[in-house]
Amino acid sequence: MSQPTHKDYAGAKLGMWLFLFTELLLFGGLFLLYAVYLSRYPHEFAAAGREMHLVFGTVNTVILITSSLLVAMAVTAVKRDDHRLAFVLVGGTVVCAAFFLVDKYLEWGTEIGRGIYPGSPRLVAGPAGESVFYSLYYLTTGLHGLHVLIGGILLAVVAVRVGRGSIHAGDYIWLENGALYWHLVDLVWIFIFPLYYLVL
Amino acid sequence: MNPAENMLPAGKGGFWIDTGKTGIASWIFSTDHKRIGLLYFWSVFGFFLVGVLLGLLIRIELMAPGRTIMGPQTYNALFTVHGVVMVFLFIIPGFQGSFGNLVMPIQIGSRDVAFPRLNLFSWWLYIAGAAIILTSLFTGGGPPDTGWTFYLPFSERTGTNVSLAVFGVFIVGFSSILTGVNFVTTIHRLRAEGMTWGRLPLFVWSLYATAWVQILATPILGITLVLIIAERLLGTGLFDPARGGDPLMYQHLFWIYSHPAVYIMILPAMGVVTEIIPVFSRKPIFGYRMIAFSSLAIAAAGSLVWGHHMFTSGMSDTAILVFSFLTFVVAIPSAIKVFNWVSTLYRGSISLEAPMLFALSFILLFSIGGLTGLILGAAATDIHVHDTHFVVGHFHYVIFGGSGFAFFGAMHYWLPKFYGRRYAEKPAILGWGLMFVGFNILYFTMMVLGMEGMPRRYYDYLPEFARLNFVSTMGSWILAVGLAILLVNLFRGLRSGEPVGNNPWGGATLEWSIPTPPPTENFAKEPVVTHGPYDFRGAGIP
Numbered sequence: 001m002s003q004p005t006h007k008d009y010a011g012a013k014l015g016m017w018l019f020l021f022t023e024l025l026l027f028g029g030l031f032l033l034y035a036v037y038l039s040r041y042p043h044e045f046a047a048a049g050r051e052m053h054l055v056f057g058t059v060n061t062v063i064l065i066t067s068s069l070l071v072a073m074a075v076t077a078v079k080r081d082d083h084r085l086a087f088v089l090v091g092g093t094v095v096c097a098a099f100f101l102v103d104k105y106l107e108w109g110t111e112i113g114r115g116i117y118p119g120s121p122r123l124v125a126g127p128a129g130e131s132v133f134y135s136l137y138y139l140t141t142g143l144h145g146l147h148v149l150i151g152g153i154l155l156a157v158v159a160v161r162v163g164r165g166s167i168h169a170g171d172y173i174w175l176e177n178g179a180l181y182w183h184l185v186d187l188v189w190i191f192i193f194p195l196y197y198l199v200l
Numbered sequence: 201m202n203p204a205e206n207m208l209p210a211g212k213g214g215f216w217i218d219t220g221k222t223g224i225a226s227w228i229f230s231t232d233h234k235r236i237g238l239l240y241f242w243s244v245f246g247f248f249l250v251g252v253l254l255g256l257l258i259r260i261e262l263m264a265p266g267r268t269i270m271g272p273q274t275y276n277a278l279f280t281v282h283g284v285v286m287v288f289l290f291i292i293p294g295f296q297g298s299f300g301n302l303v304m305p306i307q308i309g310s311r312d313v314a315f316p317r318l319n320l321f322s323w324w325l326y327i328a329g330a331a332i333i334l335t336s337l338f339t340g341g342g343p344p345d346t347g348w349t350f351y352l353p354f355s356e357r358t359g360t361n362v363s364l365a366v367f368g369v370f371i372v373g374f375s376s377i378l379t380g381v382n383f384v385t386t387i388h389r390l391r392a393e394g395m396t397w398g399r400l401p402l403f404v405w406s407l408y409a410t411a412w413v414q415i416l417a418t419p420i421l422g423i424t425l426v427l428i429i430a431e432r433l434l435g436t437g438l439f440d441p442a443r444g445g446d447p448l449m450y451q452h453l454f455w456i457y458s459h460p461a462v463y464i465m466i467l468p469a470m471g472v473v474t475e476i477i478p479v480f481s482r483k484p485i486f487g488y489r490m491i492a493f494s495s496l497a498i499a500a501a502g503s504l505v506w507g508h509h510m511f512t513s514g515m516s517d518t519a520i521l522v523f524s525f526l527t528f529v530v531a532i533p534s535a536i537k538v539f540n541w542v543s544t545l546y547r548g549s550i551s552l553e554a555p556m557l558f559a560l561s562f563i564l565l566f567s568i569g570g571l572t573g574l575i576l577g578a579a580a581t582d583i584h585v586h587d588t589h590f591v592v593g594h595f596h597y598v599i600f601g602g603s604g605f606a607f608f609g610a611m612h613y614w615l616p617k618f619y620g621r622r623y624a625e626k627p628a629i630l631g632w633g634l635m636f637v638g639f640n641i642l643y644f645t646m647m648v649l650g651m652e653g654m655p656r657r658y659y660d661y662l663p664e665f666a667r668l669n670f671v672s673t674m675g676s677w678i679l680a681v682g683l684a685i686l687l688v689n690l691f692r693g694l695r696s697g698e699p700v701g702n703n704p705w706g707g708a709t710l711e712w713s714i715p716t717p718p719p720t721e722n723f724a725k726e727p728v729v730t731h732g733p734y735d736f737r738g739a740g741i742p
Contacts, residue, residue, distance in 0.1 A: 008314065008389055008390075010389065011388070014384075014385050014389065015314060015315060015318075018380075018384055018385065019377075019378075019381050021415060021416070022377050022381070023419070025420060026419040026422050026423050028420070028423075029419070029423030029424060030423060032453070033438060033449060036449060037438075037444075037446075040446075041444065118434045118435050118436040118437070119434065119436070119437070128444025129444055131437055131443050131444055132438060132443070132444045135434075135437060138436070139426075139427070139430055139436060139438075143423075143426070
């Protein structure tokens with residue numbers, strides 16, 4: 001009566017893609033608020049956006065794009081059955097995730113040092129649009145940072161499994177789905193970066 | 201119809217015993233879709249009973265003007281918790297979790313869902329979320345008093361335990377998303393050979409449409425709930441007018457999910473009715489393609505109508521016009537379904553057993569609910585009855601008279617298949633009759649009260665509303681008596697009723713072709729489908 005257990009790769013990837021849609025929509029709510037409040041407070045948003053620290057944002061953009069490249073290369077390495085290289089590349093991605101979070105910590109620290117955080121006396125006293133901008137900034141980058149953390153942990157697990165050899169050229173769906181998740185994290189940042197640091 | 205074949209002496213067989221594992225751990229850690237389906241069934245049904253009890257208490261309080269049995273704060277908490285429990289813990293996870301899990305994999309000829317472990321995880325998330333919601337009732341500032349809609353800025357300012365309750369709902373929402381992902385993948389990937397899209401049972405089509413709504417709408421609820429918590433804990437002020445925020449934006453975000461959520465509640469119910477009607481009319485379904493299409497159309501159009509909850513909230517007239525128009529568009533696929541059901545009945549050989557009675561009353565009650573929905577969807581009339589008992593009546597006609605009655609229909613139609621025993625017919629019909637009468641007294645009266653101007657969620661009311669409120673409460677008691685008879689009869693039947701054969705109703709979908717109760721593997725060998733889901737002759741049923 002027992003049927004052979006088979007792995008449905010296409011199904012596993014389809015499931016992951018559907019889940020990624022839900023993640024996009026989760027961030028979509030915040031981008032929607034950004035759009036509405038930008039049209040309501042264009043001047044306050046512009047003023048607040050100019051005060052953002054471009055260096056922190058740029059460094060993080062470079063880190064994330066590099067990490068996405070590494071994890072994509074890791075998928076190719078596993079397909080070619082090069083375990084050592086794959087392990088190093090996934091490990092490199094995890095290191096990038098850690099660097100990203102350190103940079104984010106430094107950035108938030110700087111902003112909080114300037115007296116800018118939700119409900120801070122400076123924001124309460126300032127114009128309403130500015131408070132809205134920074135609240136959205138903290139929520140969006142905070143939620144994104146949480147995803148970097150989750151993605152980093154996920155890829156650390158993947159790295160261990162690559163190291164142990166349970167992810168290999170015959171069965172690498174964990175790595176591929178982990179990489180897909182990581183590209184999502186990267187992609188969301190590619191929208192956050194211009195909206196908060198560049199266009200205003 | 202069939203004399204019982206493969207009958208087991210004392211009740212249980214199939215997946216109940218064939219793994220050799222019994223005991224609680226073999227259930228709560230099982231990845232078998234049937235066990236998970238029953239776990240879901242009993243959990244959501246438990247919460248349904250809690251919700252019923254709270255609803256009855258609300259009606260007792262409103263039986264007479266002034267204080268009847270509780271103070272205003274308790275009343276506020278009661279209608280909030282009634283809403284949260286019924287919406288988030290019963291009817292949203294209800295169909296997908298219980299009957300979706302029990303029946304869908306078998307109906308498509310599969311051994312299980314695409315991600316069985318994820319399926320179990322969804323149930324655990326649901327239980328965790330429910331536990332958090334329950335905890336929120338008894339800790340902190342006490343149960344939330346915001347209404348299930350958690351409107352800001354009040355939900356930011358109230359001292360009750362909103363943050364924890366909202367976090368619980370967030371977890372339940374995550375569970376719902378994972379179920380949606382699982383079901384869409386399953387229906388795409390695991391259909392048996394010959395199970396083409398055109399042979400998919402219409403219940404599966406409705407689950408498929410529902411799963412897409414779960415995937416596309418629930419994340420917006422997730423972020424909205426996160427924002428409520430951020431408002432309360434961090435003081436982000438995004439919806440606080442004093443800080444530059446706009447409460448209307450909260451309402452937009454909330455209803456972007458919560459209107460489509462109504463279709464998460466009603467679409468699978470329509471699917472159940474679509475399964476029951478042809479079987480009990482002994483006739484193939486009329487308009488298969490249009491019913492399948494209309495499920496998708498309702499899911500799509502229903503996702504674009506959320507603004508009709510906000511006609512009196514200060515939206516622009518253009519927005520009101522657009523949302524009103526789109527709301528009327530949803531009526532078209534809904535009507536397509538109703539007409540197709542009625543056409544299926546036409547000249548059928550109708551057998552009025554309990555599942556069929558629930559399906560037929562679904563058509564009537566859902567039509568009343570749907571048509572009163574158009575009164576609310578037209579801005580000109582909505583402004584008069586907005587936030588009155590008319591809305592409460594309308595909503596309960598759709599969700600209780602519609603989804604709820606379909607849920608009872610599904611319980612009588614499918615649970616005997618999984619328990620191997622059935623309920624007694626006469627008490628079931630008596631219970632149904634009392635429920636139907638009580639239901640209409642309870643909620644039709646509410647709609648009249650609303651037309652007369654009684655607001656919803658009010659603790660007290662003017663003396664001229666006293667008589668109808670009394671009548672409405674009487675209706676709730678008749679409904680409760682009917683429900684009690686129905687459930688005692690059903691559950692006693694499942695324990696010790698008459699054994700049923702493989703195909704007690706003469707259905708042509710795949711679940712009736714396998715033993716009762718189904719074995720863990722469902723099919724002895726992978727089925728090859730050669731006939732449509734309502735092709736009774738193709739299935740060898742005379």
